[in-house]
Amino acid sequence: MAAVAPPRSVGHDGLVITQTHADVTRDVVGTLSPPTRGYVLLLLGAVSLFLIGIVTFLVLVKDGLGHAGYQPPIFWSVYITTFVFWVGIGHAGTLISAILFLFRSPWRTAVYRSTEAMTVFAVMTAGLFPIIHIGRQWIFYWLLPYPNSRFLWPNFKSPLIWDVFAISTYLTVSTTFLVFGLIPDVAAVRDKASGWRKKVYELASVGWRGTDNQWRHYSRAYLYLAALATPLVLSVHSVVSWDFAVSILPGWHGTIFAPYFVAGAIYSGIGMVLTLIIPLRRALRIEHMITAYHFDNLAKLTLLTGSILFYAYGMEYFVAWYSSNIFEQTTFYRRAFGPYWWAGWTMIICNAFVSQLLWFRKIRTNLTSLFVISIFINIGMWFERYVIIVSSLSNDYVPWAWDQLNPTWADWGILAGSFGWFGMWFLLFAKNFPIVAIQEIKEMIPMPRKRGGHH
Amino acid sequence: MAVRKTARGARRKPGVLASFVHVDAAADAIRALRARGIKGLVVYSAAPNHEIEEALDHRVSPVRLITLIGGLTGCAAGFGMTLWMSYDWPVLVGGKPIGSVPPYVVIAFELTILLGALSTVAAVALFSILMGRRGVPYDPKFSDDTIGVFVPATQDLARQVEQMMHSAGAVEVRYEGA
Numbered sequence: 001m002a003a004v005a006p007p008r009s010v011g012h013d014g015l016v017i018t019q020t021h022a023d024v025t026r027d028v029v030g031t032l033s034p035p036t037r038g039y040v041l042l043l044l045g046a047v048s049l050f051l052i053g054i055v056t057f058l059v060l061v062k063d064g065l066g067h068a069g070y071q072p073p074i075f076w077s078v079y080i081t082t083f084v085f086w087v088g089i090g091h092a093g094t095l096i097s098a099i100l101f102l103f104r105s106p107w108r109t110a111v112y113r114s115t116e117a118m119t120v121f122a123v124m125t126a127g128l129f130p131i132i133h134i135g136r137q138w139i140f141y142w143l144l145p146y147p148n149s150r151f152l153w154p155n156f157k158s159p160l161i162w163d164v165f166a167i168s169t170y171l172t173v174s175t176t177f178l179v180f181g182l183i184p185d186v187a188a189v190r191d192k193a194s195g196w197r198k199k200v201y202e203l204a205s206v207g208w209r210g211t212d213n214q215w216r217h218y219s220r221a222y223l224y225l226a227a228l229a230t231p232l233v234l235s236v237h238s239v240v241s242w243d244f245a246v247s248i249l250p251g252w253h254g255t256i257f258a259p260y261f262v263a264g265a266i267y268s269g270i271g272m273v274l275t276l277i278i279p280l281r282r283a284l285r286i287e288h289m290i291t292a293y294h295f296d297n298l299a300k301l302t303l304l305t306g307s308i309l310f311y312a313y314g315m316e317y318f319v320a321w322y323s324s325n326i327f328e329q330t331t332f333y334r335r336a337f338g339p340y341w342w343a344g345w346t347m348i349i350c351n352a353f354v355s356q357l358l359w360f361r362k363i364r365t366n367l368t369s370l371f372v373i374s375i376f377i378n379i380g381m382w383f384e385r386y387v388i389i390v391s392s393l394s395n396d397y398v399p400w401a402w403d404q405l406n407p408t409w410a411d412w413g414i415l416a417g418s419f420g421w422f423g424m425w426f427l428l429f430a431k432n433f434p435i436v437a438i439q440e441i442k443e444m445i446p447m448p449r450k451r452g453g454h455h
Numbered sequence: 456m457a458v459r460k461t462a463r464g465a466r467r468k469p470g471v472l473a474s475f476v477h478v479d480a481a482a483d484a485i486r487a488l489r490a491r492g493i494k495g496l497v498v499y500s501a502a503p504n505h506e507i508e509e510a511l512d513h514r515v516s517p518v519r520l521i522t523l524i525g526g527l528t529g530c531a532a533g534f535g536m537t538l539w540m541s542y543d544w545p546v547l548v549g550g551k552p553i554g555s556v557p558p559y560v561v562i563a564f565e566l567t568i569l570l571g572a573l574s575t576v577a578a579v580a581l582f583s584i585l586m587g588r589r590g591v592p593y594d595p596k597f598s599d600d601t602i603g604v605f606v607p608a609t610q611d612l613a614r615q616v617e618q619m620m621h622s623a624g625a626v627e628v629r630y631e632g633a
Contacts, residue, residue: 020600021501021502021599021600022599022600025501025598025599025600145536145540151543151544152544152546153540153541153543153544154540155546155548156537156540156541156558156559156562157548157549157551157555157558158548161562162558162561162562162565165561165562165565165566166561166565168565168569169565169566169568169569172569172572172573173568173569173572176572176573176576177572180576180579184501184502184598187598188501188598188599190598191595191596191598191599192595192599206580206584207584207587208584209499209591209593209597209598210499210500210501210502210597210598211497211498211499211583211587211588211591212496212497212498212499212500212507212508212511212513213497213513213582213583213587213588214583214584214587215500215503215508216508216513216516216583217516217518217578217579217582217583218503218579218583219503219516220515220516220518220519221516221518221522221575221576221578221579224518224519224522224571224575225572225575225576228522228526228568228571228572228575229568229572231564231568232565232568235561235564235565235568239561438501439501439502440502442501442502443502443503443504446478447476447477447478447504447602448476448477448478449477449478449479450477450479450480450624451479
């Protein structure tokens, strides 16, 4: 596969066009300048969507989940679909920030901060959905293991409790990783800021000065955090997949589910990364930092994970046929030709087929086509979860109980609200914190030497 | 004489603060100072640098030990909590043993990661911020494109240190009094 040459520069790995450390500070601090009209409009759009979600949620609290179409046999529908969708989105961030860090993959440097922020806000969004879904939100803490008046403890053999631990850990560790990585960069912004902003960044930089002693502990700690986050990211979506796979429902209890879900999560996450950073780099005028080289690499990751998904979809159908299990076969037949055929084919076309376009270098480096493909990926991956959850629940072992569910206004309202909530946090982050990692880019640019050459 | 204090209220340390734009010059200066037996150097840089690290020759950070202790504590807490709670109020679920270790591996794994990560960050806060040296002069350009070397020195020694810094290639050298 032809690769795009890295941009010409002075860096060890030829990644950064900006030539000196001072240029990096200036360009990244420049992204924190007063917002443009376009940014304000985007933010207002996100807040408006979020308000739609809030109003819908209040109606659900008042009247109950009936508005969301909950009735036998479908009690997991759009909210759990969207929960899995947002958890999955987060995975690309951790892949890029932690796994590629351990692999010493240099191209991650320019994009990892934005993907890490995406991870935290996506998992924050996902975390709202189980609470919305349970109906009586005011007693959500029953999920936690605390001494209660009935002397009962949670059932630790249930995947739903595993999920509580997995998602809480993922949110905490991702947030820690993001904040930890931000500290030296916030200190750099502090030293360029003035007035009340300087005071805020002074507080946020927690006394960071970049001393040899601080770097000695920091560098080690960052390595260990990456090493801890790597198995975590693989475990989280595996645990989410076991919410389904540990049950005995046709279409759900497959041993392929954990790797299939992890590949899908990374695929969807990179799709969202592309959707976010293609316009963002332009809006923040950092096109020279996030270049065609980075997009080419992101597109290759998309192609890899999309191909794994293609294989997984094929294997699911093969196993259903090969199992001679009539329930399994019926479920998969109905996914392709039953009442949810439109959702099934949307998922297959958007995920398995559209990703194959990325074999072509011209498509991988054309930002318009990449952006369009990323939208297809977002749609396809939401539908994947919808198909898995709703089609299996609607056609289980007892045909007289079969029923269909079509999303209601309350489903769309909460879904729109989740995009608003996510977008709002991401936009606020991008304008107030360095969206490109100053310190890591500087680490890749050799400092001047009085004797010339490299160390 | 009034004692000057830093913004964080720590007593200001007297010494020589030198700025370098060339990394090899800074490394030369550090090696020369260490060869003279001068201790307590503080080196500022905008990003970690291997040449500076080699010149300073620090021991490996003890953060790894804290990470290990945190991770093991999380693992033990995960198994301990799940098993104790299972036997504290035994409920038969799906015909499985009351204390089923395989499903509890998930909880123990998550808590291993959680406490391992949190203790790592706590260790950095402890070693580099709470136990870090205070009152050492700083210049905002050290977070930009300049390497700073602070040498604790009384006024008598300062002249000698300033000379060493200049000959190593410092672009700016100044004495910071107490």
